[in-house]
Amino acid sequence: MSAQHDDLVSETEALYTVDELAAATGMTVRTTRYYAGLGLLPPPTRRGRMAYYSVQHRARLDLIRALQDHGFTLAAIEKYLAKVPADATVEDLAVQRAMLTSWKTGGHEVLTRRQLETRAGRKLDDEAILRLASMMSINEVDDGRYEVLPAFEVGVKCLDLPIPLDSMVAAGEAINRHMDELADELTAVLKDRVLTPYLESPKTEDDKARFEQTMSSLRQLTLEAVVGGFQRAANQVISRSLNR
Template identity: 30%
Template sequence: MADYRLSELATASGVSARNVRAYRERGLLDPPRREGRAAFYDDHHLAQLRTINELLGKGYTSAHILEFFESMRRGHNLADILGLQQALFGETVHPRERDGTGNVDPTDADVRRLVDRGLAQEDGGELQWRDARTADILAGVEDPRDYLKTMLRVSDGTAALLDDVAVAVVDALRAGVVERFGPKYVPMPDDMAELEQMVRDYRKLATRVIAVHLNTSLRRRLVQAMSDYTTDIIASEDDAASL
């Protein structure tokens, strides 16, 4: 689950830092996690802010929203809420520490761009990849610079498309939950275990469905690309021989 400082949460949610503080003071927003004097928010707070925005946009007052949140807090114990939150956002991703990242220069411009995209991070001056398999691949490459550029091209070319995919997936998951519990139904404590398991399973199934479709499309496109590449080589050799 991502961590946000106040300014980062404001940017991600579209709610000003001033309003975030106001929501927190009124009890609309749950308190952040404290580490010394630093305050850290997470995806749960981001979801809360988006819910607040949506309800305000539909004409609800702050008092109504607070009453709704308070009833939710009274109706579900902390374990229920944390269990559903984990099902929604998935397990916390811990970067993989490997000696193999030593062949990548953390100051390289492409590496900095990958860090900005959340594919890697630095911890105490050490570069860590967010996905263990990325570390495995790059650890076996003597000079990974071409690989890093390819990763950036993939990221640049797919980020917006994958966000559209995510919207479609969330809509499908929401429809599945509504089909089970009914529209506008607020799950009761006895329903939370089933809802948590359903969300977790749906999330995993959606990931696998997308992976199968993507691998099938990639295989088809790669076969076509290699055919085109080979054809171009043969054609260029024929052209050279005719000169």
């Protein structure tokens, strides 16, 4: 960096050239410029012929990456960012990005029918595809391409069970309905009682690293608690049935 750039950084805290911004967010300079040209980023600060980007620009790019990981199209990303205030702070953007962090390792995955069969380790006829979709193991995103959902492996194992399709549909609808409600409530708790207080408090780089690890562990523990909670509730239903 030049001495002039070092002075800028000391005065305004972390200003980046487009090359530095791209490197910091793991994007190419071409992609960074493209997003800026689309208006996904606010205009940079100009110093003569040089353009400098702030930590807010970096936070917005990190948010864009999180949206991409969730399978958002560019049009959907533009629509989402249009709702984010232009003066949103780094903390505000960090909260939104943290809420978008996928609970599934491996990120968003879209496969062709043939790739899906390779992943399943078996041939998938139209009925099998319908059953997997009914069990919310896959989601057809367009003609012949499918999003792999977290329950894919479970769905494949269920294909050979002699269960009527309408039963699978009913079970899938019940699971989806209650999981949506549970996810909404747990997300609100996570945001209001964990993320927001953390982001509003003073913190060091070590604190940030520890918190990211904590969030990863919390997600895993939450998933285990959901499974355990269902097992407990199901056993209580059985006990009540036996006592009638």
